[in-house]
Amino acid sequence: MLIRKPADIPTSEITSESTYLNRRSVIAGLAATGLVGTSRAAPDHLETGTAQKELPGVTSGPFSTDEPPNSYEDITTYNNYYEFGTGKDDPHRNSGAFRPEPWTVRVEGEAEVTGEFDVEGLLSGVGLEERVYRMRCVEAWSMIIPWVGVPLGEVLKRFRPTSRAKYVAFQTVFRPDEMPGQRRRVLRWPYVEGLTMEEATNPLTLLAVGVYGVTLPNQNGAPLRLIVPWKYGFKGIKSIVSIRLQESPPSTSWNIAAPREYGFYANVNPEVDHPRWSQATERRIGSGFSGLFARRIPTQMFNGYGEQVAQLYSGLDLRRNY
Amino acid sequence: MNTRVYKPLLFAACLAPVIWLVLRIAGVLQPGLGANPAEEIQDELGVWALRLLLATLCVTPAARLLKKPRLYRFRRMLGLYAFFYCMLHPLAYFLLDLQLDFAHLGEDLLARTFITVGMGAVLLLIPLAITSTRGWQRRLGRRWNRLHRLIYPAAVLACWHFYWQVKADTAEPLLYCAILALLLGIRFWWSPLRGRLFRGG
Numbered sequence: 001m002l003i004r005k006p007a008d009i010p011t012s013e014i015t016s017e018s019t020y021l022n023r024r025s026v027i028a029g030l031a032a033t034g035l036v037g038t039s040r041a042a043p044d045h046l047e048t049g050t051a052q053k054e055l056p057g058v059t060s061g062p063f064s065t066d067e068p069p070n071s072y073e074d075i076t077t078y079n080n081y082y083e084f085g086t087g088k089d090d091p092h093r094n095s096g097a098f099r100p101e102p103w104t105v106r107v108e109g110e111a112e113v114t115g116e117f118d119v120e121g122l123l124s125g126v127g128l129e130e131r132v133y134r135m136r137c138v139e140a141w142s143m144i145i146p147w148v149g150v151p152l153g154e155v156l157k158r159f160r161p162t163s164r165a166k167y168v169a170f171q172t173v174f175r176p177d178e179m180p181g182q183r184r185r186v187l188r189w190p191y192v193e194g195l196t197m198e199e200a201t202n203p204l205t206l207l208a209v210g211v212y213g214v215t216l217p218n219q220n221g222a223p224l225r226l227i228v229p230w231k232y233g234f235k236g237i238k239s240i241v242s243i244r245l246q247e248s249p250p251s252t253s254w255n256i257a258a259p260r261e262y263g264f265y266a267n268v269n270p271e272v273d274h275p276r277w278s279q280a281t282e283r284r285i286g287s288g289f290s291g292l293f294a295r296r297i298p299t300q301m302f303n304g305y306g307e308q309v310a311q312l313y314s315g316l317d318l319r320r321n322y
Numbered sequence: 323m324n325t326r327v328y329k330p331l332l333f334a335a336c337l338a339p340v341i342w343l344v345l346r347i348a349g350v351l352q353p354g355l356g357a358n359p360a361e362e363i364q365d366e367l368g369v370w371a372l373r374l375l376l377a378t379l380c381v382t383p384a385a386r387l388l389k390k391p392r393l394y395r396f397r398r399m400l401g402l403y404a405f406f407y408c409m410l411h412p413l414a415y416f417l418l419d420l421q422l423d424f425a426h427l428g429e430d431l432l433a434r435t436f437i438t439v440g441m442g443a444v445l446l447l448i449p450l451a452i453t454s455t456r457g458w459q460r461r462l463g464r465r466w467n468r469l470h471r472l473i474y475p476a477a478v479l480a481c482w483h484f485y486w487q488v489k490a491d492t493a494e495p496l497l498y499c500a501i502l503a504l505l506l507g508i509r510f511w512w513s514p515l516r517g518r519l520f521r522g523g
Contacts, residue, residue, distance in 0.1 A: 070357075073357070074357040077356060077357060078356055078357035078358060082490070082491075086489075086490070086491035088356060088357070088358065088361075089353070089356055139489070141358060141361075184491075184493075186490050186491045187490055254490075257490055258489075258490070273433070276434060276435070276436055276486065276487065277430075277434055278426075278429065278430065278433070278434070281426070283358070283360070283361075283419070285357050285358055286357060291355075291357060291358060291359045291360070292347070292355075292359045292360060292418065293360070293418060293421065294358070294359075294360060296419075296420070296421060296423070296426075
């Protein structure tokens, strides 16, 4: 297996450890004065026995909402990750045997630089940012999640996509030994998702490695996952092992499973209902008396990120391209 | 079989899922209800409604196959409990999920087919619950039996409702559908309808 760093990072761009440490102390100093926000402290109720490590050098990125984030417990015990089972608590309960380290990602297709990269190589030279995003599930519930990651566009451009790169296809790892959900063919494995090149390089789109300042727990898609906050949650493919740049749109897992219910775009849209339920409102997990009377709030077009992404879809009939 | 012992036992057993749920809501019992308690409560009540509907439908075949006619004494209680859970399930949906939003309820009933189907099941069970008393049984005579066959379409709608709200993993709803098919199939096998349909065959 060939493991190398992208060839196109000039050594001048690679931060030396001393500069890096120095920058950290500067940022910490600024944070103390309140001039620069830093990542929130790791939650003190981290489960014992998990391998979550604090991520160093996380700065506070743009586009964050000031809505109060959901608890670490909500975010890590209520998940849709069918590779670990279809129940909401299955990923939390069944992902203990999953090994997110070591991890390599295959970059292939329409790019000048391709190959197999370890996660560190893939992300080296791009600063980790905390982005507090709204997460709207296609099942009409939502959370506020403080992700840690890097803009996908920053990563992609280093592979120098060719002019034929119109789409990016992602694939989740296939490990039925460690992912009990993959032993049954609930969806076609491995899970596949995709974005147009414009969507992939939009500054909102994140390649996330952490949540609440620590590395991603297995149930949240360790070690590397996609975050596309203006789309329904299922677009946020988890535990990515392959990134392929290509000319044609990939067939995506949920679209294959139920084409009338889940389209390629899957933009959050309160006006286009799922055939079996309304998308006009959403249940905000964690609110209202321990969630028992969780607030139902109106769903926003593009999940409230229209300012950043609406222009991507001008002229597109969103009712047909759901 | 001592009915005086078994009836209270069955009563308590049928009530157990509600008590279990209340204790989980109160945080006394684990596992808790998780991040989306309203959904968990709805799902639990719904699946118990379906289980009790199927349990009610088990009584007749069981009594016949085991030659234990005394089992019929438990049918009313099971049926009423099925109705009880069939009422609590949409009540939880309306109270916790929709939070008394009547407009949303109206829209859901009209536009969301799986909810329409589920509501149909509940409506079919209402006359059965009302006429479940001995008095009504006497008054209706033979028509009582015919009326109470409404539990068959109600159970079909309930299974359909379950199957339709699942996103991809249809294993559990299909299991309930299979049990229902078996319970209805055995009745068809026993019914004069079969003889009429397949005469000369």
